[in-house]
Amino acid sequence: MFKIGDVCIDNAVIAAPMAGVTDRAFRIILKSFGAGLVVSEMISDMGLVHQQERTLRMVDISGETPPVAVQIFGSQPEPMAIAARQVENSGAAIIDINMGCPTPKIVKNGEGSALMRDIPHSRKIIRAVVDAVKVPVTVKMRLGWDTENTNCLELAQAAQEEGAAAVTLHARTRDQYYSGTADWNYIRQIKQHLTIPVIGNGDIWSAEDALRMKEETGCDAVMIGRATMGNPFIIRESVALLEKNLPLEPPTAEERISTAIKHLELVCEFKGEAVGVREMRKHFSWYIKGMRGAARLREEINRATTRQQLIDLISVLMDVDNAD
Numbered sequence: 001m002f003k004i005g006d007v008c009i010d011n012a013v014i015a016a017p018m019a020g021v022t023d024r025a026f027r028i029i030l031k032s033f034g035a036g037l038v039v040s041e042m043i044s045d046m047g048l049v050h051q052q053e054r055t056l057r058m059v060d061i062s063g064e065t066p067p068v069a070v071q072i073f074g075s076q077p078e079p080m081a082i083a084a085r086q087v088e089n090s091g092a093a094i095i096d097i098n099m100g101c102p103t104p105k106i107v108k109n110g111e112g113s114a115l116m117r118d119i120p121h122s123r124k125i126i127r128a129v130v131d132a133v134k135v136p137v138t139v140k141m142r143l144g145w146d147t148e149n150t151n152c153l154e155l156a157q158a159a160q161e162e163g164a165a166a167v168t169l170h171a172r173t174r175d176q177y178y179s180g181t182a183d184w185n186y187i188r189q190i191k192q193h194l195t196i197p198v199i200g201n202g203d204i205w206s207a208e209d210a211l212r213m214k215e216e217t218g219c220d221a222v223m224i225g226r227a228t229m230g231n232p233f234i235i236r237e238s239v240a241l242l243e244k245n246l247p248l249e250p251p252t253a254e255e256r257i258s259t260a261i262k263h264l265e266l267v268c269e270f271k272g273e274a275v276g277v278r279e280m281r282k283h284f285s286w287y288i289k290g291m292r293g294a295a296r297l298r299e300e301i302n303r304a305t306t307r308q309q310l311i312d313l314i315s316v317l318m319d320v321d322n323a324d
Contacts, residue, residue: 002220004037004197005136005165007067007093009221011036013210013238014168016201016225017071017096017140024060025266026283029259030228031065033235036221038068042098045074045083059090067093071140073101075110077128088133094165095135097126099155100142102174113142113174116151119158126162136165140201143186146175156190156198168199168223178226187217199223207237207247214242230286232259253291257314260287264310273307284314291317 002009015022015030017039022030027038040058047055061068070092074080084095099122101112108114115122130137139159144150156167169190171182182202191198200219204210210222222242227234233251240246251259263283268276284301288294297313304310 002197004094004138007136009036009067011239012214012221012242013235014199014221014223015039015228015235016223017042017069017098018225018229019101021229023058023267023279024064024270025263026232027061027068028064028266029232029263030235033232034239035235036239037094038064039096039223040068040070040092042071042073042101043083043087045072045076045079048072048083048086049079059087059092061091066091069094069096069138071096071098072129073098073106073111074125075115077124080125081128081132084129084132084137088135093135094138095129095133096138096140096168097129097164098140100140100170100174102142102177107174113145116141116155116174117145117149119151119155122155123158123162126159126164130163137163138166138168138199139164140168140170142170143173143183146173149173150186152186153190153193156194160194160196164196166197166199166220167194168201171200171202184213184217187213187219191218191220197221201225204238205234207234207241210238211241230260230283230289253317256287256291257317260284260314261311263287264307268307274305277304277307277310280310284310288314288317293317 013035014037015035019041022041030038043058070087072083087095098112099115106112141152141155143152152169159167169187171184171186187200197220199221200213200217201223204222204224205227213222237248240248264280267280281302285298300313
């Protein structure tokens with residue numbers, strides 16, 4: 001167990017925020033596999049300021065097991081503060097500020113990792129959010145804009161000085177996007193210089209990777225992102241290895257399929273069948289990756305229009321797997 005501000009986190013495995021992926025349904029799935037903390041998709045400050053219906057749905061964390069962190073993004077202190085207060089009122093235990101998103105449509109507005117190019121301005125945003133709410137505020141960042149400007153330590157120290165309760169480092173530059181190799185040395189460097197918790201992120205593809213990151217960097221917790229897509233079981237495996245030094249067997253085909261169906265049911269409950277089926281096509285393709293017969297089913301999955309069609313398609317794989 002460790003604490004972010006006054007919030008107790010049961011274990012050192014955190015599920016990363018991912019746009020279009022970590023919605024309420026998937027967060028519930030990830031929490032069911034033991035994540036100490038789950039983080040929402042990044043949510044626009046202006047969407048909250050203007051009370052946009054889609055944005056308000058994204059900040060809905062009702063029915064989730066606490067603690068839940070909600071991540072917000074923006075480029076100016078005042079609307080970020082207003083958004084933070086709304087997120088706090090929604091019941092979020094932690095507010096995370098996105099200063100790491102590399103996508104062009106975000107950085108062109110001066111948001112996400114673009115904020116790493118102006119640390120004095122980033123300080124103002126962090127301070128405004130910290131002053132606006134009573135819950136702990138965290139900051140997620142990258143190494144820097146590019147390899148010539150790896151200023152993550154400077155931003156991490158600024159975040160601590162402005163009242164942030166923890167920082168998360170995705171150990172890639174903005175220019176790398178998600179390619180190349182994450183440089184965990186920077187996670188260790190930041191941990192050595194900060195007194196608040198440091199969370200490491202980047203290139204955790206297995207429980208063994210999670211353990212290695214923690215041992216090599218001394219970080220307080222690990223954050224797992226893309227590896228959870230279709231594989232929330234990595235959360236359970238990582239918790240077991242970090243907490244009990246207990247390697248776990250990978251999930252069976254039956255468990256993968258039953259989890260995918262449970263995920264589908266939750267999405268349909270929260271968003272309706274039409275939207276749920278459309279959004280779950282990608283998840284189903286991730287859940288069945290590597291299973292016998294999966295490749296030929298992907299095209300059919302992408303054409304499915306009803307919940308029952310998806311269930312019937314994925315259930316075929318269980319029959320193939322059991323045929324041996």
